[in-house]
Amino acid sequence: MTRAWRLLKRRLVGSIPVLLIVVVGSFLLLEAAPGDAVDAYVVSVGGDAGMIEALRQNWGLDASPMTRLAAYLWALLHLDLGHSVAFSRPVLDVVLERLPNTLLLMGAATALSFALGTALGILAGARPGSARDRLLSIGSLALYAVPGFWLALVLTIVFSVELRWLPLSGMETIASGKTGIARALDIAWHMVLPVTSLGLIYLALYLRMMRAGMAEVWRMDFTLAARARGIPRRRIVLGHVARNALLPLVTMLGLQSAQMLGGSVVIESVFSVPGLGRLAQEAVGSRDTPLLIGIILVSAVLVIVINLLVDIAYAALDPRVDASEANA
Amino acid sequence: MSLGRLFRSPEAVAGFAILGLLVAIALLAPVLFPGDPLAIAGQPLTRPFQDWTLPLGTDRLGRDVLAGLFHGARTSLAVGLAAAAASILVGSVVGTVAGFAGGLVDEVLMRITDAFQTVPGFLLSLALVSVVGPSLGVVVAAIALSAWTGPARIARAEVLSIRERDYVASARVIGMHPVEIAFREVLPNALPPVLALSSVIVAAAILTEAALSFLGLGDPNRVTWGGMIAEGRAVLRSAPYLSVIPGIALVLAVLGVYLAGEGVVEGTAAREGQA
Numbered sequence: 396m397t398r399a400w401r402l403l404k405r406r407l408v409g410s411i412p413v414l415l416i417v418v419v420g421s422f423l424l425l426e427a428a429p430g431d432a433v434d435a436y437v438v439s440v441g442g443d444a445g446m447i448e449a450l451r452q453n454w455g456l457d458a459s460p461m462t463r464l465a466a467y468l469w470a471l472l473h474l475d476l477g478h479s480v481a482f483s484r485p486v487l488d489v490v491l492e493r494l495p496n497t498l499l500l501m502g503a504a505t506a507l508s509f510a511l512g513t514a515l516g517i518l519a520g521a522r523p524g525s526a527r528d529r530l531l532s533i534g535s536l537a538l539y540a541v542p543g544f545w546l547a548l549v550l551t552i553v554f555s556v557e558l559r560w561l562p563l564s565g566m567e568t569i570a571s572g573k574t575g576i577a578r579a580l581d582i583a584w585h586m587v588l589p590v591t592s593l594g595l596i597y598l599a600l601y602l603r604m605m606r607a608g609m610a611e612v613w614r615m616d617f618t619l620a621a622r623a624r625g626i627p628r629r630r631i632v633l634g635h636v637a638r639n640a641l642l643p644l645v646t647m648l649g650l651q652s653a654q655m656l657g658g659s660v661v662i663e664s665v666f667s668v669p670g671l672g673r674l675a676q677e678a679v680g681s682r683d684t685p686l687l688i689g690i691i692l693v694s695a696v697l698v699i700v701i702n703l704l705v706d707i708a709y710a711a712l713d714p715r716v717d718a719s720e721a722n723a
Numbered sequence: 724m725s726l727g728r729l730f731r732s733p734e735a736v737a738g739f740a741i742l743g744l745l746v747a748i749a750l751l752a753p754v755l756f757p758g759d760p761l762a763i764a765g766q767p768l769t770r771p772f773q774d775w776t777l778p779l780g781t782d783r784l785g786r787d788v789l790a791g792l793f794h795g796a797r798t799s800l801a802v803g804l805a806a807a808a809a810s811i812l813v814g815s816v817v818g819t820v821a822g823f824a825g826g827l828v829d830e831v832l833m834r835i836t837d838a839f840q841t842v843p844g845f846l847l848s849l850a851l852v853s854v855v856g857p858s859l860g861v862v863v864a865a866i867a868l869s870a871w872t873g874p875a876r877i878a879r880a881e882v883l884s885i886r887e888r889d890y891v892a893s894a895r896v897i898g899m900h901p902v903e904i905a906f907r908e909v910l911p912n913a914l915p916p917v918l919a920l921s922s923v924i925v926a927a928a929i930l931t932e933a934a935l936s937f938l939g940l941g942d943p944n945r946v947t948w949g950g951m952i953a954e955g956r957a958v959l960r961s962a963p964y965l966s967v968i969p970g971i972a973l974v975l976a977v978l979g980v981y982l983a984g985e986g987v988v989e990g991t992a993a994r995e996g997q998a
Binding site: 412413414416417421533542543544545548549551556653654658660664675676690691694695 | 949
């Protein structure tokens with residue numbers, strides 16, 4: 396336990412400057428925006444010059460940029476991410492409300508792409524250079540070339556419009572009155588297409604990494620020794636080669652999380668899943684500066700936390716990590 | 724590198740064929756379809772293969788799909804190449820400076836790189852485009868903003884090993900300025916592994932551009948494949964071909980870039996193996 400604790404502490408301290416840069420960076424970016432939250436508010440609601448002035452003062456938009464940044468940092472320390480103009484609610488509330496949906500989508504898609512990608516990668520890497528290997532490699536490359544939002548649309552055309560098997564969009568049947576297990580099943584049913592679209596895109600990455608890792612392990616002496624001892628091929632593939640090639644994929648899980656969060660923006664927008672990604676699109680549409688900063692910030696924290704968990708899992712799986720971490 | 728080595732696998736041949744076709748389409752677009760691809764060309768929602776003056780049909784507003792496809796290739800290719808060039812340029816400069824200067828400079832630059840990798844790249848691009856407004860240059864900058872970190876890390880790792888080499892030491896001895904050493908001696912030698920990544924970066928840039936256009940954040944004065952797919956979404960039930968056709972073009976283009984890139988890497992590896 397002390398090992399995981401030491402690792403956790405090191406990573407937490409290391410992530411503070413990174414987070415600070417993220418905050419300052421996104422603040423600068425959005426400072427550069429023409430028009431501010433008041434403009435957006437007035438466009439949608441209307442108001443006179445006096446009211447605009449009052450609003451600017453009220454929301455602290457008339458202070459100098461440095462003061463505003465300092466005030467923003469101070470507020471962040473108190474978990475105050477500002478006020479969303481479009482929703483007329485605290486940013487953190489809106490973001491946290493949407494977060495579970497995105498986590499569900501990402502978690503399921505990650506599980507799908509990791510499990511299926513690893514399995515297919517083992518199939519391809521069992522005999523490097525075979526016809527099956529070549530076919531899977533090209534197939535995965537083709538899948539990697541498919542834009543997520545387009546795959547989502549094609550799956551919708553096939554399964555929702557033509558076959559009518561799966562719901563077109565949304566997170567659950569509206570006003571169905573379902574509760575408990577029935578509701579969970581309803582949500583799962585709605586998530587089939589979004590999860591498949593998001594998962595399939597990233598499947599190729601795990602497949603290719605697994606395959607490449609296995610090709611490397613095949614060249615090592617211990618596999619040669621295992622073959623010389625006459626161990627059945629199936630057992631060498633699963634027990635020796637695949638097992639040793641699997642570990643780097645765990646790290647990929649963490650690195651992949653930022654990309655998947657980005658990918659979920661388009662997927663959520665295609666299927667109208669009320670998650671973080673769709674919220675980002677809504678924030679862009681309504682020029683909701685505080686909301687967009689909030690989403691970027693929460694995503695960054697999420698990515699850091701996921702990578703932290705992955706690092707801890709990795710340390711638990713690979714005892715060699717301890718030595719290098721202790722020396723570093 | 725001889726062409727024979729480049730074309731040693733059927734995949735590489737296919738990749739270069741697709742890439743060649745794509746470039747030809749992009750170059751020929753203004754010749755074959757001189758008019759504005761956003762102009763009305765015929766009856767709205769003409770199906771493909773019905774009217775031979777409009778082989779792939781028309782969209783909701785009666786715009787020629789084939790003309791859009793040709794002009795969209797220009798945008799995709801231009802944005803993909805420009806964004807990749809920009810991110811490789813920025814990345815290799817940042818990586819070289821970090822690796823060569825070391826110390827505090829290295830620490831600061833790498834923490835900034837960390838920060839950029841922590842924020843989902845697509846959210847970053849989305850934010851920049853929405854803040855500055857959609858135009859071709861902004862889209863290129865937005866994509867480069869999220870793609871320069873990979874080249875930066877690879878360049879830094881290369882520079883760390885190169886800066887200990889004898890020729891760098893001798894450049895120091897003859898009194899070359901450190902900046903000159905960094906950019907004339909070290910950077911060029913650190914580039915090959917960075918360039919090996921370029922096909923992946925170009926492909927990712929094309930996909931990001933398509934996703935931005937799909938969300939309505941592309942240059943509104945240009946035809947983009949992503950924009951065409953989004954446009955077709957409104958009539959997904961009655962005219963699915965409007966979304967499917969530009970998507971196929973996208974998949975082929977990205978696949979071509981990947982395959983050609985792998986062909987080059989394999990060809991280079993084969994040459995090194997023979998040497």
